[in-house]
Amino acid sequence: MIIIDCPYCGPRDHAEFTYVGDAARTRPAEDASQATWFDYVYLRDNPRGPHLEYWQHSSGCRAMVKVLRDTSSHRVLACGLPADQLEAEQLEAGHLEAGQ
Amino acid sequence: MSAQDRRLPQGGEVDRSTPMRFRFDDRDYQGLAGDTLASALLANDVRLVGRSFKYHRPRGIFSAGPEEPNALVELRTGARIEPNTRATTIELYDGLEAASQHRWPSLRWDVGEVNNLVSDFLPAGFYYKTFMGWPGWMFWEHFIRKAAGMGRGTLDPDPDSYDKMNAHCDVLVIGGGPAGLSAALVAGRSGARVILVEETDGFGGRLRGERETIDDKPARHWVASTLAELDGMGDVTLLRRTTAFGRYDGNVVAALERRADHLAEPPEHISRQRLWTIRARRIVLAAGGIERHIAFADNDRPGVMLAGAARTYLNRFAVQVGKIATVFANNDDGYRTALDLAAGGVEINAIVDPREHGGTWRQKAETAGIDVFAGAVVSRAHGRLGLVGVDVRDASGKNRFLASDLLAVSGGWNPNVHLTCHLGAKPVWDNALATFLPGDTGPDMRVAGSARGLAGLGTCITDGYAQARAALDDLGYSKSALPDVPVTDEPQEEPVQALWQVPGKGMRFVDYQDDVKVSDIALANREGYQSVEHLKRYTTLGMGTDQGKTANVIGLAVLAEERGLPIDKVGTTTFRPPYTPVTFGAFVGRETGLHYQPLRRSAMHDWHVANGATFVNAGHWLRPQYYLRDGESDVKADIDRAITREVTETRGGGGIVDVSTLGKIDLQGPDTAELLNRLYINGWKTLAVGKARYGLMLREDGHVWDDGTTSRLGENHYFMTTTTANAGPVMSHIEYALQVLWPDLDVKAVSVTEHWAAMAIAGPKSREALAAVLDDVDVSNDALPFMGVVECTLAGIPARVFRISFSGELAYEINVAADCGEAAWEHVMRTGAPLGILPYGTEAMGIMRIEKGHVAGPELDGRTTPADLGLGRMVSSKKPFLGAPMLTREGLTDTDRPSLVGLVPVDGKSRPRAGAVLIADPKAVPPVDKLGHVTSSAYLSPNLDHPIALGLLEGGMAREGETVWAAFPLRDEMIEVRVTGPVFLDPDGERMHG
């Protein structure tokens, strides 16, 4: 069980959430090159370690929650809203090392 | 009925006033309340309780707890039979029935024992080497399983119920022994929310089987007073008979509570077992230790028992497991056993101790008149069906025989590190303690007492206090005074001296349950299986239901000796959930039968039930598939007749179908049209208020995802419908768009699927019917044209009416609040009766949409583009939309892509099956080039009087008039079909627009 700290509802079981996708990618401009779009649609980094992803609190408040999760330990390192800059903050605070 | 002649007249936790009858292998016995099956059998001097898995060696009870490798029995009978149950953990109840396993025809005379005589031919890896070749393991497995036996299960349904519980706490304490009780006490006094789980039926842990004192009183007084205090705390939950069997991500612990396993049958409405999911902020693991044995020749004879277990049977159950005992121990705890047994009236031959020097404990033993053979070992046990004596080899190598019916063995204690391993922490070898200690469990789990290698009662209690305090500090609970450290009576202990095996001839067992011997490990090493992980798989060491609780460390140590390396250079041991076996029923819980999954019913469900509907599952929804009339039954001819009737009468007059399951999304806000423009491939800025439009959505990869109509109800108010299957995903997609992609758009999206009941009236008489059912509404073609929307009332019920059509007929969809759905439906049926309006189900709906070439789920299969479906002209080139950039890539614009066609059988009667592959030549030898496939198929178009189908075919409409073959090799079907346009009926849409 992964426990995700919804910014609105607090810590909840991951069973209340639906995995939405990789939060590290940004949707390209409509007129971006086909190669850029191909990367966006198909290519994922699949890192071992911290990974930014969206989980929707689908059985809860419906918020898209940005989650920084360590893929090697399943440890949730940080949670926030889509506009939040989780990774930079966490790296600065040194939480990533503690989480590994 | 045999007497309990091994039972002492007094002492123990058993209740002599409550005898319990039980039956083991067709013999009746009597035990006492408070017994386990093991203690009751031992009280009746039953020593032989099973046969070993591979060699069918006679085996006896070896332990007094969940680590038991030998005494596995079939418990109960009939539908409640449960194989491989540990006799040491089964609480005795009146009428209990159990049987031994792995023997035929009887426990004393077992033909399988011949394996014992030919054991040289059954070495480690024997099964792999012998049976993996021709004709293969799958062939041999059947016979091997039969010979080996794993106990019998049942194919009958389980008559009992199971349940689940969710729990949250600040501190979860696992283990109700001295360290666990003291940890719970400190945590409880701080005001924290505490859950304490204890595997057995009572608290106290090993104190239940000891004669120790705390504060000069028997230790049970301390247990009772601690428990009383905990019981009185509002936020402390005490769970007895509950095994924490797994620790998972998020510091979640799964625990199995056996609510009724100690009873013949669960009381009414009470689940037999409950699966607890406990979300703990901090865990204190106080799981104690597990004693280990020593591998010497024939160390599996019934009567060879762990020393602590012999002590437990005496002290807790008042059972003398032997009359004349020898104790073989490399540590001081064995002396405690010897002294307790002596005090309990057992004659002690000697303590055999490989250590030359002793300390306080040895002096105590000698003072009590017990011989100590220092520097000596037990080299062999004698007695096939029960121990008669042991060979003792002294320091000079001389052997002597000691007649004994009990050999109490202690090779030291392993901290019970099982749950520390589940999240990946590896146990760490400690040379001084000659054992593995818990690895780094992180701050969320702290280990207390003997589970982390501490010895001594006072030390463990103090450690419980300290670990709980540290956990509370993490959580910010204010410091409070720790309880006083109780006074215990504990002589100083001398260090253990590692001893894993004693050289000698005969089978020297390391893992009893899997029949793994020292020689098997040596062989594995010689054959190159030197990694612990390889060793385990090659020899099956630790692979039994006990997960090698008594065996793994010895196995590793023997491997280290074989390789001439220190233990920590050879590897470590690990454990995976579950700690002890968990029945599938507990994982299923209540989710069986009626509660297998939640069902979703439309507002008109009860009407459908009352009017002959047969239902089909669409996700969780139950939808009417067709309606049978009086005199019809659920047989093919009647079903076909019903479906044909529903199509024919709808096209000929009028029909009504429940479409409540379609997804419905209410969209409000000034940017809604812009959002729709970005979601759909077609344009939305020109849609007028009071009008509906068909829309198609793509995924970002350019493939079609979903379709439906969206209506404009007001200036900034829209109402979207989706397919039934995609109602949830489309809603989430819109939320993703609004929260992540375009948070600047002002649109509020709400799923209203459940609020609106929806029904479609279709057929040439539908306008007439609609005029009759609505309250004073002009429904003429001018007032309510195709794709028009009107808000009105129906028998006083507010309604929204949409003139849209899936059937290709003149049709209207009526939405009313769901609580009024059945009333509205009945009103339509009543008012429409003179016009012949009848209900139709999903089968008729499917046939009618195939007749019209309308695409649905089978065509929107995630691999098709708008052009593939003949909808290419909908794609707007004037605006960006989701999926547009990828839609223009080469592979998606290839004109050779399979596209939508109609298919009719050339013979006019064969039905091409959905999923059939379209090929050019029926006689071609595979592999055959595939031209496409059949997507949807109707067994009969009542309007055309032959089967029809839709398909995706290379070349598409360019092949119109050609014939291809629909091949379905699984059913050996090959049907010649002619390619037609996908619209079989009314291609100009005159009916719909009329």
Add this chain to the structure above:
Amino acid sequence: MAETRTLPPRRSALVSALKPGTFGTLGSDGPGSDGPGVTLSERHPMSVVQVEGRIGQEAALGDALETAIGIHPADGFNRVSGDEDGPRILWVGPCRWYVAEPESRDLYGALRPAMGKFGGATVDLSSGRTVFRLSGHDARRVLAKGCSLDTHSSTFGPGACGQTGLFHVSVLIACVDEAPTYEIYAARGYALSLWESLVDASMEYGLRVD
């Protein structure tokens, strides 16, 4: 003034299942008791209207609600204001609330103009939600069987609400009083399934259906 709609008769989703009476093992709520551990009923008909503004419009929306129905949303997320007999406002998402009350007027009609003043959305969900009332000594245990929400009184006392799954059905649960009593809002289509699960889960504690 809002136009007043006439309220047509409404049919509960539980018509076929709801049978008043006592069921299961009575007397489980302590020695000397012969009562049920839980009582279960449906609140019907209820008006349930969702109101929503843009994030940042919370104050304006709250003021508009106060003007329209006399109560203001509670501060913070996952909180309820109002009471069981009159209107109450339950937080369901960022700048999003349910306004609910036993049906007595056209609540949707009353709220729509108030929300419209600042561009807020008003959506009638009255028929889309079935509202259960679960109360009693063992109510928390019944919830714990199918729900992972922490309903302990220290975190989920009166005034708290939360959305979660209950027996695999998405629900909004609000704590009404310390009995404890809970109001459970579930999608109408799942109401019968959820009812069956709640009844089954309550049997061991003894159940009274009102």
